[in-house]
Amino acid sequence: MTAAAQTLRGxxxxxRRIWEERFTPFVFDLDVRGEVTPVALCRFxxxxxxxxxxxxxxxxxxxxxxxxxxxxHRLEARFTRTASGExxxxxxxxxxxxxxxxxAERDFTIEDSSGRTVAEGLSTWLLIQLAARKPARMPKExxxxxxxxxxxxxxxxxxxxxxxxxxxxxxxxxxxx
Numbered sequence: 001m002t003a004a005a006q007t008l009r010g011x012x013x014x015x016r017r018i019w020e021e022r023f024t025p026f027v028f029d030l031d032v033r034g035e036v037t038p039v040a041l042c043r044f045x046x047x048x049x050x051x052x053x054x055x056x057x058x059x060x061x062x063x064x065x066x067x068x069x070x071x072x073h074r075l076e077a078r079f080t081r082t083a084s085g086e087x088x089x090x091x092x093x094x095x096x097x098x099x100x101x102x103x104a105e106r107d108f109t110i111e112d113s114s115g116r117t118v119a120e121g122l123s124t125w126l127l128i129q130l131a132a133r134k135p136a137r138m139p140k141e142x143x144x145x146x147x148x149x150x151x152x153x154x155x156x157x158x159x160x161x162x163x164x165x166x167x168x169x170x171x172x173x174x175x176x177x
Contacts, residue, residue: 017147018094019052030085038079041089041119045108046072048091049123056095056145063127068136071128073103077121078154087113097146098156101137102126107152120153 021044029040053059053070063069083089089110096105103124110119127136 016055017145018092018150019048019055020090020092021048021051022088022090023047024088025083025085027085033082034085035082036085036089036118038077038119041079041083041110042075042077044089044091044110045077045093045119045121045123048093048108049106049125052093056141058139058142058145064130067130069128069130070104071126072123073126074124075121076123076154076156077119079119080117081112083110083112083118089113089118094147094150095142095145096122096152097148097150098152099138099143099146101143102135104138104142105156107150109153122152122154122156 023044025036025040029036029043031037050059050070054061060069089112091108091110093106093108096107098105103126106123106125108119108121108123109117112118127138127142128134129136
């Protein structure tokens with residue numbers, strides 16, 4: 001294999017670790033103003049994360065046969081601007097180098113059709129043994145998927161609303177299966 005082919009293969013492998021997926025919101029993803037809701041943005045991220053895990057060979061279709069499943073443990077998100085429901089959004093997500101033996105960390109950004117950031121965030125995922133309902137250790141390949149040196153959108157555990165005027169609304173949503 002030539003040096004150029006090896007470099008290209010390395011580039012392709014690194015790019016494969018950063019997933020990009022476009023979503024066009026449906027009418028039920030919008031609020032009364034026609035803007036994409038925070039719930040829909042988080043759902044788009046979750047769907048993209050699942051598709052990326054499948055592409056990397058660690059999706060639910062593989063894990064369930066082993067008695068395992070991914071569980072979202074923590075999601076920290078910052079919503080920076082509203083997005084019109086008429087235009088597609090680009091979700092970009094990647095496995096973080098903060099991943100450890102018990103937690104898989106994944107970061108994301110969501111951009112509007114003009115390339116402006118709409119939302120960004122960090123997530124923590126656990127691998128659960130379905131029969132025992134206990135966390136499992138991360139397989140070696142999951143640890144190797146991390147995108148090295150790619151900065152998180154913001155510091156983990158930081159208050160995403162820091163520096164904003166007091167009394168600005170915060171948002172929460174119920175957890176579902």
